[in-house]
Amino acid sequence: MRLIFLTLPLLMITSSAWAADPGVLTSADELYAKRADPASVTALEALLKEQLKATPDDFELVWRSARILQWQADGATEPKRKMVLGRQTWDQGDKAAKLSPQRVEGYYYAACGIGAYSQAVGIMKALGDGLEGKFNERLETAIKLDATYERGGPWVVKGRYYYELPWPKRDLGKSATFYNKAIARFPESLRAHYYLAETLLKDGKAQAANDAIQKVLKGNTTYDASEAQRVQKWATKVNADIQEELK
Template sequence: MRLILLVLCVLVAGSAGAAETEVLAKLDALHGKRAEPAAAKELEAELKKALTATPDDFDLVWRQARLLQWQADGATAEKLKKVLGRQTWDAAEKAVKLAPERVEGHYYAAAGIGAYSQAVGVMKALGEGLEGKFNERIDTAIKIDSDFGLGAPLLVKGRYFYELPWPKRDLGKSADYYQKVIKKHPEMLRAYLFLAETLLKDDKAKEARDAIQKVKQGSVAYDSAEGQRVQEWAKKVDADIEEELK
């Protein structure tokens, strides 16, 4: 009898694990199509359903932060970006508490703080004491796994040095972080976009043009939604560079 019960327990546990893996695989597949409105809507619904059943599942919580960060990243209205940035931060902080040794929570918390800070204004964010919280999270993410998301923690740290007001701004450090990503993940188009913006601000328009060409000519196969977003943003940066070079 004990043997039968043991076998049943193993079978049930195996089924539960398979079901969870299946749910995560579905969420990741939908995430890959997140630029499509229907897929994005389904992703939100599936995440909500899964989190209702298991609200403290780390793998679900950090995926919720990932979706919120994507939405905050693309938000153009300051009010919406502020709300989504805060929601990203909150979801990611929950992930940090659930698994402090994992990179995802720390990274998305920093990204959420960054989006929130952009929305309220960097000077106000500094006044609210967010710089220390941001650096704590992003530095921890870099320490755990700087290659997460094709070097995403390094990109966020580089953007931090770009966004800071003078005299805190350091365009040289900003560019160095992007170059680290490019060296290891040359397919990451956002690294070239950020590098182009940094070089342009640093009065290096010709070098910025070279960087933006990498975005325009690059493949989006690594992540079509991300790549297409970056290439769309690159159009304005490209125009700014050409204007500077006249």
Template sequence: MRLILLALSLLLALPASAATPELLASLDALHARRSEEAAIKEQEETLKKELQAAPEDYELLWRQARLLVWQADGASDARQKKVLGKQAWDVCERGVKLAPQRVECQYFAAGGIGTYSQAVGIMKALKDGLEGKFNERLDAAIKIDPTFDMGAPWLAKGRYHYELPWPKRDLGESAKLYEKALAKFPNNLRANYYLAETLLADDEAKKAREAILKVKQGNVAYDPPEGRRVQEWAKKVEADIEEELK
């Protein structure tokens, strides 16, 4: 009886969603095709329309942030990355207020802060106090569910340890987190890509080559847009590794 009451209390604590299951399924299907310009445009238009009608709908908010983080992650222009990252961060701050116990907006808020920090420069981000805000959201996501989106919170924390300047940088901890994700999700190409970069930076070029080959030869079926993006990025890292091994 106590377990039943606990389950009921958790359900009652979830924010009500005006979005229908069919709408959410449609948005998720569009997200699975996010490498297509038409799918991105339709997702943007649908989210804009639905959020105008229901601006505090958690299910819509985190899906909007998911799209913004994807776009920021792939942006080559620093100004665009900064704008998209800030938008994702702002959207998910609203979501965290609605449902702090849910992993999605904790994680995508951290993703927005992370891409914003990359755009403005890590040293400026540290000076502006963004490290604490990033870790607050990311650590909450890890506590709630580190396996979300194939271990994405672990990967973000590993990348944090990789991107920090000396003496804060911790390549050993970075690699441990990627390996933790890979132990549960061995097909995660981004985990191997990040691991390869970390190993290369840690003077482990031979091990880095093993990791990048897993990206190059990996199956993208688990998430084709993500897999293809990472495989494209991996080409430069592979070249850097081969140069180091000469």
């Protein structure tokens, strides 16, 4: 019994030593906010790498590592790079989920990572490799823990899941329902409107798709400039497709 009490202070000291400095986390978040700038991404990567080398099991650092990896995977256009970044996001997300299973971040980014990885290798191959179950397991946990995280991110990812599935699994109605959940709570989310426009266009609802894409093109970007500007850039092609359909 005496040994147990002697051990407890050591455990408490060790645990507190793993906690990231609040100033470091603030700096990481400030750099992430400017992630449209490659120099900010490079600085953020260097900061996280240095801090994780010292405290590799710090949850706050691990999930932030998954977050910037997901940003990079989301924007990657070359399949191999998207696959590598998606896998890294998945791994860091899973690590975060194990470190703090009561928090949403790990499950959310792990699901996003699996999604990016699946896009890179091809949805049919991903389904054949059993990734659908792994994706949904993590995403459903994220939805249960906090569906409003990242402006309804878990709902948006679920909507995209129903959009990207091949026929006959695809369900455009369910896809739109999840986007609309996010939009009802976070009308500023340009990504939710953008994905909704793509879903409506594929569902043969070009006029409704046009209404959605105009909200993206004319939307306010101040809520998250890096995110909003990326989505608006993507929206130009979808808008052209919609205008062609409306002719």
